[in-house]
Each structure stands twice: as structure tokens, then as C-alpha cells.
Amino acid sequence: MEQTKEKIKGFLSRFFRKRELQDDEDIFALGFVNSLFAMQLVMFLEKEFSVRIENQDMDMNHFRTINSIADLVHGKLQVQ
Template sequence: MSHPTAQEQILDFVRGRYPQAEIDAAQDIFALGFVNSLFAMELVMYVEKTFDVTIPNEELQIDNFRSATAMAGLVARLSPTVAAA
């Protein structure tokens, strides 16, 4: 059995928060209106805890959190041993 990729795990987290929405990995969850300031912080904490990374201040940019794909890319940059997609 294979382990889910970072992108799949992040997408599952976002979908779990908004089960009524059909969200794919490339969609901009900020543009769709799913992210408020509280959920943005939850995303940061989720990524750090789940993938055992520390996100440096210079990486706390909206573009790194717009989609599951972008967040998986961030994880891959911070932890090269984690499969992004």
C-alpha cells in the first residue's frame, strides 16, 4: 500500500474543512473564498505538523498556500524526502 503524497494529504485536509465543495489540487482556495485569516494559520500549522517542517518567515507568502499543489511544492522544498505529488 502506498503512502499518500503531500499534495493528497493537503487536499484531503482542505476538503475535510469544506466537504460540500469540489476542490482539486490546482484550484486557488483563496480566490474561491475558502480561506480566512484563521484557516490560513491552520494551514500553516497543519503543514508544519504533518510534514515535520518549519516554514521560515520568507516562505509565509500567499502564493505558497493558494493550492494543494503550491503547498506540496513548499513542503518538497523544505523537506526533500517528502513526496510532493
């Protein structure tokens, strides 16, 4: 799980350059998230972790924090 979080942090750091994101920090509350970023994040997760993000997964709460994103990926990997 830590390796998953590190990969997610690495991706997010490209968008949050001036800030060291904490695992439980709400990226929506920081105001940097837009629809283009959301699509890039989903595409990164699908490619990096070989998972499929389905329409029912597109709940903002799944993408709010590094912890919640890692939990989503981990859950997807358990199902495969």
C-alpha cells in the same frame, strides 16, 4: 509528491466539504480562506510533514493551490 497532495487534500476537505478541490484550484479565489484557516494550515503542514514554515515562506502564492502547497513542503523536505 502524490502522497503529500493527498494529505493536503484530506486536511482541506474539512474546510471545503461541499467541493472536491482540484490540485490547481485557487483556494483564495473560492473565498473560504481567512487568517484562522491560514494559521491552521501552517500548523498542519509543520506537524504533518515535520517542516518549519518560516516568515519568508508566508507568501500567499505558496498556499494558493494544492500544487503550490505541496511544492512548498517538498522544497522544505529537500533542504532538511
